[in-house]
Amino acid sequence: MGGRGGDEGGVREALRYGIVREVEGLAPPLRQRALFEQARCDLILQEGPPTPEAQRRLGRLLAGLKAGDEVIVQSLDAFQRSTGELAQLIRTFLEVGVVLRIVEGPDESETLPPAENVRRVLALLAEHEARRPSRSPAGAASRANSGSRKPLSKYQIEYARKLHREGTSLRSLSLLFQVSPNEVWEAIGD
Template sequence: MRYGYARVSTDEQSLARQRSALALVGCDQVVEEVESGVKARRRLDGLLERLHDGDELIVSELDRLGRSTGEAVLLMDELIKRGVQLRVLALPSSTSRRTTVG
């Protein structure tokens, strides 16, 4: 199953761009969260618990997943070990590349 995850930090920010990007790649389900990356991300944690071998987690940008690069790398490692693919639609150094991990 393809899961999308979208997050903004405040109510004043919009999820529209992330929603559009996730819709374009055909996510079966999208989990949205309005929460600072510094605070607990309950919806992301719940989604991570549901992911199984063969599932795909899609985010618009890598920084939606972790508070830091190190945290994102640890999460990627965990997903790989569980057989979950991670797809990041846009990387900071590129506007057109897509990366799949796992």
């Protein structure tokens, strides 16, 4: 690791952090590490499969970043956060003055310096959301995600019918049973 992290005169120089994660969709950890070493990272944080403790360690590292620091990942997937959490993290980076760099290969790099246009951030977040296998595209039938699971038990269906006859909206029922309004209607529809 380079000597960029010196602390002469009480002022810490900016550091370059690489985050290696063992996550589906990313290159193997050795390949990620090689990319970050080639990018001359001062500190490479490498974690195995995501665990709550690994997420806490990463959170502590990210909370201590200073203006001018650079975070390098192979993909936004390395953060193991929801799209909303990513939006908040990137916003914090931009506010603090941290540069985010996504290095997909030796000659493939995307850099988001603090002054970068927000539209590019939104495009990256949208791409991240599209790659998440647990999410269905907007407007897709929720039945596609339900698999073989029955959305509501027979007791829930009876109770939902009773509440609906008493005037409870499909939206309220969907919130109560944690399913989509369409699933409620399919279950109780007469």
